[in-house]
Amino acid sequence: MxxxxxxxxxxxxxxxxxxxxxxxxxxxxxxxxxxxxxxxxxxxxxxxxxxxxxxxxxxxxxxxxxxxxxxxxxxxTANQWPSQAGSWFTARVGDARKADKDGLVREGKKVGDALFDVHFGSDRGRxxxxxxxxxxxxxxxxxxxxxxxxxxxxxxxxxxxxxxxxxxxxxxxxxxxxxxxxxxxxxxxxxxxxxxxxxxxxxxAVFSGKYAYRGLIPMDDAVNLLGEEVARNSQMFFGYHGHLLTFPIEKGKTMNVVAFNSCPEWKNPQWVITTSKEDMNADYASWGPHVQKIIRAMQKPDIWALFYxxxxxxxxxxxxxxxxxxxxxxxxxxxxxxxxxxxxxxxxxxxxxxxxxxxxxxxxxxxxxxxxxxxxxxxxxxxxxxxxxxDFELEGDDLDKIEPNFRGRMxxxxxxxxxxxxxxxxxxxxxxxxxx
Ligand SMILES: Cc1cc2nc3c(=O)[nH]c(=O)nc-3n(C[C@H](O)[C@H](O)[C@H](O)COP(=O)(O)OP(=O)(O)OC[C@H]3O[C@@H](n4cnc5c(N)ncnc54)[C@H](O)[C@@H]3O)c2cc1C
Missing domain, CATH: 3.50.50.60 (FAD/NAD(P)-binding domain)
Structure with a gap:
């Protein structure tokens, strides 16, 4: 034995x-x-x-x-602010098309404002x-x-x-x-x-109907663009047929970005392709200032087709x-x-x-x-x-339905x-x- x-x-x-x-x-x-x-x-x-x-x-x-x-x-690297230590993501609306005539996405909340946090709820590490x-x-x-x-x-x-x-x-x-x-x-x-x-x-693997841009932004630049709270802690920006998320890595020296979008099919045999800055900007042309700033700061516009x-x-x-x-x-x-x-x-x-x-x-x-x-x-x-x-496709853009679903699903x-x-x-x- x-x-x-x-x-x-x-x-x-x-x-x-x-x-x-x-x-x-x-x-x-x-x-x-x-x-x-x-x-x-x-x-x-x-x-x-x-x-x-x-x-x-x-x-x-x-x-x-x-x-x-x-x-x-x-x-x-975890969220940099102790008050945000237990948060997986702070949820925000990133897409300007969600705003009503008064510029609000929810009572008292504008595009880019913090709506709610999804907490880990355990202390096992992350x-x-x-x-x-x-x-x-x-x-x-x-x-x-x-x-x-x-x-x-x-x-x-x-x-x-x-x-x-x-x-x-x-x-x-x-x-x-x-x-x-x-x-x-x-x-x-x-x-x-x-x-x-x-x-x-x-x-x-089959195509999921979604693709993503991935990028890294030096934290100092991110702080200049977005402010301390947004740059140094994990964020999720919702939108129509796309969303964008950020989280700090490298002990807070870098902000990691993944920006998602949709397309019906993927014909290219390559799953990672380089696109132009113009095409990437065009994908988020209708989004609010936070997302636009992040997208513009991303240098290398590679698209990752998402398969499963x-x-x-x-x-x-x-x-x-x-x-x-x-x-x-x-x-x-x-x-x-x-x-x-x-x-x-x-x-x-x-x-x-x-x-x-x-x-x-x-x-x-x-x-x-x-x-x-x-x-x-x-x-x-x-x-x-x-x-x-x-991406506002499951519960539509109804934030009152999205919030409990997001909070409970992990x-x-x-x-x-x-x-x-x-x-x-x-x-x-x-x-x-x-x-x-
Ligand atoms: C955009 C994006 C973001 C993600 N973010 C997260 C996240 O935040 N958290 C999370 O948990 N997961 C995330 N994932 C998923 C995560 O990246 C994968 O689940 C994980 O990396 C898979 O690891 P793996 O070792 O199984 O496969 P891989 O990392 O693909 O490694 C496979 C290895 O096998 C080698 N290989 C391939 N074919 C052969 C062959 N025929 N013979 C010999 N060697 C071969 C490759 O060169 C490679 O080294 C993300 C995925 C994507 C696409």
Whole structure:
């Protein structure tokens, strides 16, 4: 039987070294599980943008490994004003078309005024990080030789010797044999396509009808444009078929911006394209002064088309399993996609820690699937809905309906009892009845 010091009698290929692949690798290595990360890029890397983690994500990091939580603590930035410390977003109307003849969007409130705050309501931790810095911290925890770069998975096959092993085929013509494969290869996952089959409508991501501009503004500039309160704390500006959000990152040195808009279809095979400043300004021409100022201050007008996965019927087949965006890529409207990746890594690592044989690996994948699929797929659905709420498409522009909906919709994500989820997963793994 494997002990804390003897390696497990199975090895794992992790495909992809993003937040999912790296956090999973750190978690599995501390349980002495032999593994190799195959990353298509020539180095680990993240885009230069912010990502926000809610209380569930912060707790998941704590439970996976102090190393991951320390990385988060090192990089995280919360709202800069102590009075706003517990606020996820301050909600405001950003779109000038909502104002009545007196210039009001609600009694006594003008375009850009603070309407209400959505509070986290728990003290588990949270915060926004600059993605590249967070990834750099995670990479430090991956020992030399564990990751192989320039390895783009293009196909897999089961080894025909009764072992159930999997052979990974890479674009450079090389192959690698492993006892099990965990696909952490993101929204365009090759593992997912192989596992579900090309003809499954859920195999490939679909366009959500929304796109986003992402940008970073030096905090001093943001303060000059918007004032201290707006610039230094998280804001959400609602509008017609679009919304804009900001939050501080890099210990308050930078304001992260994501500005959303809508279009009926996405024909370009590229999902990130460069547009012109004029086109970006035109998208927000009818919006109020706060949003216009933010948009004008954004230097690099890249558009990100927002895609998501339709629900699939399983996250695993045999000893091949999906994790993170490869399993449940979502729109970002609840800021919970990466948090779900961390929860996945937690549950997967807890289960594989229990495993002592190849058969156990498949049982672990089964239990992981049962626990993680409903919750992560619910996030995909409710996130799509949240986007329509902020864009005046779900409750129209009725702020009296939008407010309770916005206030109430994140509780099930943030307040999850992860210890209970771990126990539930272990129970399924050990053959007990699942508690739903
Ligand atoms: C605009 C936007 C804003 C967001 N904001 C937030 C937020 O605030 N909070 C939040 O929680 N989430 C947010 N998300 C979601 C979050 O970014 C993702 O859920 C998370 O980054 C997914 O991580 P991942 O490691 O699963 O996938 P990825 O980050 O996509 O990593 C996949 C890795 O696999 C590699 N790879 C891909 N294909 C192959 C292959 N065939 N072979 C080998 N390697 C391969 C890639 O190079 C990459 O390194 C946002 C998403 C978007 C689009």
């Amino acid at each position: 494997a002990s804390a010091t003897s390696p497990k009698p199975f090895d794992i290929a992790i495909i992809g070294g993003g937040i999912s692949g790296l956090t999973l690798a750190i978690a599995l290595l501390q349980h002495n599980i032999p593994l190799t990360i195959y990353e298509s890029a020539h180095t680990f890397g993240e885009i230069g943008a912010g990502v926000a983690f809610g209380p569930n994500a912060a707790l998941a990091m704590k439970l996976i490994s102090p190393k991951i939580h320390d990385a988060f603590e090192k990089c995280k 915060g926004g990080v600059y993605r590249a810095h967070f990834l750099d911290e995670l990479v430090k925890e991956i020992p030399e030789g564990v990751a192989k770069f320039g390895k783009k998975l293009v196909n897999m096959s089961r080894v025909e010797d009764g072992s159930g092993d999997v052979e990974c085929h890479f674009a450079d013509g090389t192959k690698a044999r492993h006892n099990a494969v965990i696909g952490c290869d993101g929204i365009k996952s090759a593992t997912r396509e192989w596992l579900l089959g090309k003809d499954d409508p859920a195999a490939k 996965h339709l629900p699939c019927s399983t996250f695993y087949k045999g000893r091949i399993c999906l994790l993170g965006d490869a399993a449940h890529a979502t729109t970002p409207h609840q800021g919970a996609g990466a948090g779900m990746c961390l929860e996945d890594s937690l549950i997967m690592s807890v289960l594989l820690k229990e495993a002592t044989s190849l058969e156990d690996v498949e049982r672990a994948f089964k239990a992981y699937d049962e626990v993680r699929r409903p919750r992560s797929q619910k996030n995909v659905v409710t996130s799509l809905e949240a986007g329509t709420l902020y 509780k099930w994500i943030w307040d999850i009892d992860l210890d209970e989820e771990i126990e539930r997963a272990k129970k399924i793994y050990h053959g007990g009845a699942a508690k739903i």
